[in-house]
Amino acid sequence: MKIIGIDLAGKIDNPTGICVLDVDEIHNYGINLSTLYLDEEVLERIYSVHPSIIVFDAPLSLPKGRCCLEKDCECTISGHLRQSEREIRRYGSVLPLTFTGMKMLTMRGIGLATALSGKYILKETHPRTVQKMLGFENIKNNLENYFNLPPNPSEHELDATLAALCGFFYLNNCYRELGDIDEGTIILPKDIDCLNLLNKIQMK
Template sequence: MRILGIDLAGKEENETGICILDGDKFSLSTIHTDKEILKLADKLEPSLIIIDAPLSLPKGRCCLEKECNCSVGGHFRQAERDIRSYGRVLPLTFKGMKMLTMRGIRISSQLKQKYNVIESHPRTSKRLLGYDDPVSCLSKFFRIPANLTMHELDAGLLVLTGFLYLQKLCIKLGDPNEGRIIIQDIKKCTGYTES
């Protein structure tokens, strides 16, 4: 089992957190550009890539610009509306979210040509597993180094969610025709995470 977690930044010059679970080897790092991400994926050939970024637009939208005729399509996908019962998420039309969404769509469309790619939300995953901070959560499952960035920690949470997803311990929020967010099925995970 090889899982690649990507805590994607909205801009290539900002830090993108990376986590790799390769068998029992767990590693975290930071990269920046789309080219680096695509090169890493091709080197790893992961069985699953899990990304913290919206990977699709709300139904009826061709972009996220408010001046466009498609803006009547709304600021959220059904997945964001569903996940709000677990915690707060930002509208895709906010400036930072708009950049992140467009980058997420761009990079995932390339990755999906070769790999199984899903979307998740690491902060929600952490809360669902009953932890206040990512270090405590990840330390229960993996040996993690000190002095990690928040982006690396979020990438680690993504890999944990990806692992649980492959064990069929997750649920899919949203409309399959619009884009889904994967989070833990807390009822199924309770016994698993307490063991």
Template sequence: MKTLGIDLAGKSENPSGVAVQEGRHIKTEISKTDEEIIDVCRSQNPKVIAIDAPLSLPKKGNLREADSELIGKGHRVLPPTLGGMRLLTERGIRLADALSKLEFEVIEVHPRTSGEILFGSESRDDWISKLRKGGWNLSSEFSEHEIDSIVAALTGFLYLEERTEEVGEKEGEIIIPKNRLKIS
């Protein structure tokens, strides 16, 4: 079962992290344009694509129900309508629509929240260290975008195993893990 995680940048000239998870192996790369990202998705043919970007806008105000729920649980979330976040949201909506038309299942994730739940830490270095200790096969160096894409792909994997929950409803859902990841 293969999943793909994307840490999407608001502008296509900026780096987006892309991670492909299959079994306990995760491979990452940096992509920029929507076309590059779509090409990776086509070539990898994942069961689910987990995107770190808002995939909907609030009906009114600055926050969606999902954003408010995460904030209520103590997680930091930026409003999808705030400055550069609006660009990211609009790009996320376009990319998710294009991928859905290609018959991919697309979910919205929030790696910072997933990392806090899975690893009990906000530190990306802790996330990678704990994954390695848990037997995950990862390469040696990562950008923060690649690390976020790894956690997005891992959230997609847990989603397929029904080990996640959905926050939000009418304005869009964010998928988060139910429990901390057990590291052996």
């Protein structure tokens, strides 16, 4: 299985972290981290990998009842959060989608999701909450207990790796899914025991 984790930036001028996690049928793995910027670069990377699942650190949908995130639109009556954001607050804090930075990120995420819809399994996650649920105090150090990471990965590449891990847990049925499936959900590890799945994989 090939899994892509994406720590998407709201602006194309800012770095987007990409992790490609490749785990074969005998639990050997390969990992590749990179930093991209343009939507075209992100899509080209995805199409070249043909992943089983893509997990974004970005919202991929609007709150139910909203047509946009503009503050002067009548759809503001539907609120600033999806059900998934309300539920994830039991585990970690998230920002309303109408905050300026989140608004940009959400609309970019929706654009990419539209381009990829029907071609791949698309999921969302939240790396800070994933980090908390897995008990990772230092993401790089903790990940190196399981993977041979390239030297000096960026914070965005590390967050993308946490997103890819959620995709791995999802495909191995060790996840929880928050929110309304018709509105957009967020996946997280089921619990810290999901890390036991990583003890079975070895570097290719």
